[in-house]
Amino acid sequence: MWTTSSAVWLYVGESPLWLVRKFAKTNREMPLKRSITTTLAAAFALLSAPVFAQALTGTLAKIRDTGTITIGHREASIPFSYLDDKQQAVGYAMDICAKVVDAVKAELKMPNLKVALQPVTSANRIPLLQSGSIDLECGSTTNSVDRQKQVAFGPTYFVINVTAAVKKNSPIKTLADLNGRTISTTAGTTAVPLLKKYEKTGGIDVKEIYGKDHSESFLLLVDDRVQAFVMDDVLLAGQIANARNPGEFRILEESLRTEPYSVMLRREDPQFKALVDRTIGGLMKSGEIEKLYAKWFMSPIPPRKVNLNFPVSPALREAFKNPNDRGVQ
């Protein structure tokens, strides 16, 4: 990792000793204690660069020390973060994270920073982030107050509604119509506790079947094994867009709850958090996020060149106007 850049700053532990190790094109290593002037020059260079005015901590220090930033991505969260037909991680969240990576490169002055990709699941994303296996999770993670006790989030980049998909000719028009029906939902999602709570407060009774992933839950609806599939609206739209007869289904207008999606990073890491907030907030202020949104939600996307046709919702418009990292209760 020391071979790619011509000059690398090395920060040793908490000591104020800064060393500069210069690698010439010949890749010849200089003696560590070369001369006092080199050290002084290095110290001067450090002080003059605003970014190094204060010692780096947390994730940024880790990225600089290892020369690598590791991005956690999902494999099937269309269109946020998924593998395309070439098995490359792509998506709306991946594009946003690419901007964050660019900002990290600029901040650390490491244009050749190595970007490692690590697939994560909804079950292991938080432990992997906490253990340091990934530095930033770019997927479809709900920012909730509960989760904020364990991790931190960047500004909300998407807002979803938890609702239900039904067959077009179904008599179900509202969530209350689900009473007495059998519905499917995907195990391990926030829709599950939400639905149970709604059953209790709304006084309705539904039978749930849990699919192990969204396509299995959707299959239950396609085969008429259940009358509705309760899930985040954008994921329902993704399943419907990929169905054999997309016209056969519709999504209810009512919403069980609105949830913000965001990138996930470690807690108590003010420098990295500030960089993420600044970068993603900047995309929103400059309007650049609209272009990214249109690319993934309003145009054909890989692997099957399907168009989700999912315009920006009023809630998301609001989040773009006032970037924030408020979690849902």
Next chain:
Amino acid sequence: MGISLDWSVFLQELPEGGVFYWEMLLSGLWWTLGVAACSWLIAMLFGSVVGTLRTIDNRFVVFLGNAWVELFRNVPLLVQMFLWYFVVPEFIPPLKAWVVAADPAHAQFLSATLCLGLFTSARIAEQVRAGIQSLPRGQRYAAQAIGLTTAQMYRFVLLPMAYRIIIPPLTSETMNLIKNTSIALTIGLAELTFRTREMGEYTFRFFEAFTAATLIYIAIAMTANRVMALIERRTAVPGYIAGAK
């Protein structure tokens, strides 16, 4: 960085209230034990019959037995689970009508039990066959010489010895079966692993939840192991290979 563990999570209530997380895991445990017990009965029944048929003197019946074993042994368990739950009902309209009308848990339990029972029966059949074939040929000849019918020969001479020989591999198979019940989570059966993952998703305490599940699985498998060891000792024929001390 680093992971902080919080074991008090098991004593917390679920978001919808009234139920604690340890009770949630326990409710999954009953399904695990129920599926394991029912599918073990199916596996022993079909495994014994098919395994025995594979040793009789009829090439057609032996072929059918071999086909049974190869079919269930060569298809991945995960795929078989999917087929039993999602695909089979699509081809049998009355079954589909029942599945749609019935409590989802009953349909899942039935699919999981059938799937695991038949899958394991193929493995047990192989062991029963091996057990019978490991007996000296003289036993079979002796039974025939004293005029026993084929059924009597198996009932009174071959099977009592064969079962004693295969108790150790049957123990592993029983333990495997218990652990394989976790595959039923892929069809949504709320067994122990399903509940463990659910608990992880609710609390984001995956390490604690899976540690508990691991200990529970070890406890069940060890119990099964000890029970089989007891059976092995009790049924041992003094002086004979199986269980002789």
